[in-house]
Amino acid sequence: MESKQKLVLIDGNSILYRAFFALPLLSNDKGVYTNAVFGFTKMLLKVLEDENPTHVLVAFDAGKTTFRHKTYKEYKGGRQKTPPELSEQFNLVRELLDESSVKHYELDQYEADDIIGTLANKASQQNIDVQVITGDKDMLQLVSDNVNVQITKKGLSEIDVYTPEFLRETFTLDPDQIIDMKALMGDNSDNIPGVAGVGEKTAIKLLNQFKSLDGIYEQLDDVSGKKLKEKLKDNKELAYMSQQLVTINQTSPVEVTLDDLAYNGYEPQSLQQFFKKVGFKSLLDQVGEEGDDQDPKEELESIEVHHVKDVRDITLNSPCSLVVEMIEENYHTAPILGFGITVDQSTHYFIPEDIALASDVFKNWLQDPKQIKWTFDAKKLTVALLRHGIRIKGIGFDALLASYLTNPSETNHDIPAMSQRLGYSNVLFDEEVYGKGKKRQIPEVDQLAEHIVRKSKALYTLKDQIEVELNDNEQGELLYELELPLSVILGEMEATGVSVDQDQLEKMKKDLKVRLEEIEAKIYDLAGEEFNLNSPKQLGPILFEKLELPVIKKTKTGYSTSADILEKLKDKHPIIPEILTYRQLGKLQSTYIEGLLKVIHDDGKIHTMFNQALTQTGRLSSTEPNLQNIPIRLEEGKKIRKAFIPSEEDWVIFAADYSQIELRVLAHIAKDEKLLAAFKDQRDIHTQTAMDVFHVDAEEVNDLMRRQAKAVNFGIVYGISDYGLSQNLNISRKEAKAFIDRYFDSYPGVKEYMDDIVHQAKQDGYVTTLMQRRRYLPEITSRNFNQRSFAERTAMNTPIQGSAADIIKKAMIDLDHYLKEHQFKARLLLQVHDELILEAPQEELEQLKEVVPEIMSNTVELSVPLDVDYAYGHTWFDAK
Template sequence: MKKSKRKENLINEKDNAILSKKLARIELDAPVEIELSELPYKGKQLEPLMSFYKDMNFNGFMSRLLENSDQADLLTEDWEEVAYTHVASAEDLTVDHFPSVAAADGYAIYLENLSKNYHDSEVVAVAWTNGSEIFTGDASLLQADLFKSWLSDEQVTKVVFDAKRTKVMLDYVGIDFAGVVDDVLIGSYLLHARDNSNDLAEVAREFDMDDLSYDESIYGKGAKRGVPEEAETMYEHIARKVHIIARLQETIRPQLEANQMDDLYQKMELPLALVLANLEILGISVDKQQLVTMQAEFQEIIDGLEANIWKEAGHEFNVNSPKQLGVILFEEMGLPVIKKTKTGYSTAQDVLEKLAGQAPIIDLILNYRQLNKLQSTYVEGLQEFIHEDGKIHSRFQQTLTSTGRLSSADPNLQNIPIRSEEGRSIRKAFVPSHEDWVIFSSDYSQIELRVLAHISGDKHMQEAFNNHEDIHTSTAMKVYNVAKDEVTSNMRRNAKAVNFGIVYGISDYGLSQNLNISRPEAKNFIDTYLENYPGVQAYMKDVVEKAKEDGYVETLFNRRRYLPDLNAKNFNVRSFAERNAMNTPIQGTAADIIKIAMVKMDEALKEHKLQANLLLQIHDELVFEVPKDEIDTLEKLVTEIMGSAAQLDVPLEIESNYGATWYEAK
């Protein structure tokens, strides 16, 4: 007689079944002491609702609430009135509209544009204050000599929201912006480690200033985004922005000082914003023909891979269709099912990687997908971002990541793959902007591991770096208990994985997936590693405990990251926060070091009157273009400045190369 599996499950899971029934049933005898008649609906309580949205960081809900004009009137009726004077034309400007002396606090100015990518959009309006009055006007005012002179006068101090954006936009209209003493966007970012770059209203609400509308409620969104029919609505909005910028400055600066972040702000982030602005303005030259040629070559390879995939499958199908691919692999070819989704079989990257080697079609598909991604995102995608000057002007996002690392967008040049030859070859399209110049690349060698060695104080790790040993070989010797000449390439690869994994708080599960070994093996590997690096083990424990006490972690330069989830009840949420506590001081310090190097390199290039230009920052790498006769000078400067950007207990080592293209410089 066949045994009933359902019966067996019911017997074994009886307690869970009863508990599930209890959890699913609505309790009617809950001890509620209030009657339904005492809860009459009184309509929307807008102020408490907005307060709740703000506390929960529901910015989208707040924006939609403000889009309704009736509700907006109710929410704004108690707002302080902001007086301003509209200047109709450049001819109406006089010296009285502009302060002529420096002020310790600076004078607030704001330029309005309606696109996130300010490289592709124009200024539509401007608002500023002379210290006693606020003025507004359209973009044509910027062409007045009085305005140009004031904006470029370094002695007249200014406070802004997003100095980088402001400097770039003014450069597009021929103005060299100078005199910035405060950037409330950067200040807010340092205090909260959260991206608020899209809207000044978000920053204002971080500091309990609710009297500024979100841009969406003024300009709309998507295809409908634009200057409102009543221009006065826009001018009132940007006048209020200038008023808010001045108030934010008064609030943010004391908090930065109280948190020991003033040096981080004044000596690193604020000057870096202007360095980044210059990078964006300059851009990097791109050989479009190289991309076009590569596009044809890649397409030929992709077509060949597709034909081979069809051959293995026995018939043609849409290789880009997960559903069709799932049927081919798991029904027609009978490969083992790794994971299912609501719509069928999963053919995600991790699934295919687990099937690698079980059938030739798997490797073909993985190669096909990789090349398709390179083709669409980079070979074809980069061509769309080439400006009329033959350059790409990427946006460097300074206030996005919680660790302090820079990122880039429109396009993202930091994510160009370099692990495959096809990915690296994309760098062949990036070239110097002058003849007889070269691309010069310098990057820190294993900077995050060096920071870990310093912060943890681990003597074994510090000894390896101070003796200029290969850290991965040294780790393999300790973990496997072998001599140097006995370390195999596979041992070194595994040691490298755990070295970098430790930096990111890797788990035994994560390491087992990376190395394709069992969890017990991975756990043993990590345990052995930590036994050999006791300083690292102590750091991992101590940094989490201190973070739970303080509520945040810090880099060596006092950059903070708040981690409220360290006390979460959910294990996965809490574990993720613990990994962030371990990683942020390391990754954040490494990010701070290269930022310091960028600021100092910018100063050094000017001081030595070199023609060389800093073009890109790609995590731990700085990319320059330089005349051939300046190569030796630049190499000495880079080695000296990058190597001395921070004083650690281990040396900062720099690797430099140069060539006719970015590809040849690596």
């Protein structure tokens, strides 16, 4: 027996509106709003699964004007304009429906209700079951033995299914009475007037007694209540007009037939690609293919791998894609597992490491600048090959950096993750091939080779697609002129490494141990007893019970002794400063001194790894070890830099750093006249700000005023709040707010910039640096105050911080180019925030004093001068 047909009709506008207002204002990494689409998608998948329909249609309103406006011009007149954040999601929903093989339809001059009503009527006449999905109770007039209306409530999470029985139970009315109920009570959302003063309860009571609108007016004298009778009499014309307006047209000229709406299910791969594109990662598993538990490798397209035994037997075209496989995180020591090369869509080579590195042909190809290679992580590649004496040239593309620039908020930029985001799934994740944890191992050579060349094929296949996105974002120059050349320079810096005086570190370790023991003894003396200084459970009672210090915060486990709490108690007892110093020095000992001793390589150097594709501002960071975070506020922290020395005798460490670069960038971007003038006239900006904020002359500015002005200056750059500033300066929020207000009064251009950039970010969904680096800010329109405030502060400071980061990157490129072109022996070693550290022979010192500041000052042209300070000495500590 053939199963009965079922038609599902979805009110697209109604469900989208419900989803939009039910969910937080989400957006994806491109800044595209997706909350309504996400809610709609979840509803659609649930309906398709629960109802298992044979026919489906999503109906949309065609436009603002319908045939009802001829009856009543003010129909829907009171409606607020559709939020632009929702409007832009309609096309995305239509794309979703296309990928789901679900028909969607709209009809000029008619509403979605009329389309649904007409098709429901036709299907019902053919004894087809109909399920209508909507958030609009007007649709209840369609309920019949064959038509159920499902009304969403509480957003989209709960649904009431109205059958004739449930309708009678809920409203004590029959379906055909719903029209008259709506005619009497009206509808504010659609600007349908109804009868003034008649609500749902009164309308139902009247219809229970008189059955219909006609019955009410035929027996008007029998209506109880003088006022109600008068209202009905005075509003008769409006009641019948409202009846017309709320009646769904079930004979609309709909051009789609029921056969057009046949539904045979969706293609999981199509939907998955759509979800990856819009960022619905949580829904990927929901639309997995049948038999998802089978070996994923069986789902991949086959690929022919040429195992190379002699590089002379193959032709390496240009351009081609190149992958160097290393699976250990520290590529300074990781073994190379092999090379994957794709020269066209059907030719893929796997070259084992021993064959590749023994081949002069291959080495020459790697070092030939005319042979263009498309790569992934050029810096890693540079370091790996330099270990084998090969200086790679001809890198024409880096997919890691391109992915990072177009998706800066993503945390995973490896080839499979990047490929999936671009809808390409013919490559496995490393964990699927190598395993993870204790089970991690190198597979047999055929599987290894296939995995590596799948990566090279992915690079070759996706390069043009990634480049289109880069160019659409106007970021081509950012990749090719800044990040790509910098990656090779960073690789060379990492491979060079920084020499370390191990004896100096060992001496510091011993000295610091003695110093910690002295502080520990002093703390015990002040406490009057010994205890475990590193145990908050033991420290808390000492401070807050025995010494009776004021309790600021308690946790579930006892008293809070966190650093911020102790800072507030610093002046309450001499034990507090000692504890803070003890903690700082303890961290210095374990994290930095002992930490540095652990990562010194056999060559006596530290080879850090610069993270070029990590921070959303574009700043570089470093790991293994982190050389950018050595604390320099404490004298003991500064002394750690004494251990960093030149790698050759009679050489020096030369350090150059930008003076207040972020404030200078702010002056340039904000175009504030007073700020511009201060920098052009070489005035001390903190003294200038103190003069403006405190309304005093330069000679009246004392150290406290300048320190507070400095905190305000840099706080503005970082979008600081009055609360944040109050914490920094240990003043009240009211005082902090007054500081900030006076700052903006003094520098109105800065205030205007801050307001404008937030407004622009809300429109675009992102902000950019001077060199077109983007940072997407989906939370900037969030209803959550904290999220929105953070995004607004980020919008203010990212163009400043990011532009400063871009400038120092360009300075590195310019400086490296100059040093090589003029055959200097001096070389770059490190970049630490706004500072560049080089090592150089003594005989080049005089030239460096002129060359380095000049190059750094002129790397970009701003409206204010870029001042550069420099210093040099026998150690990094001396170069201050």
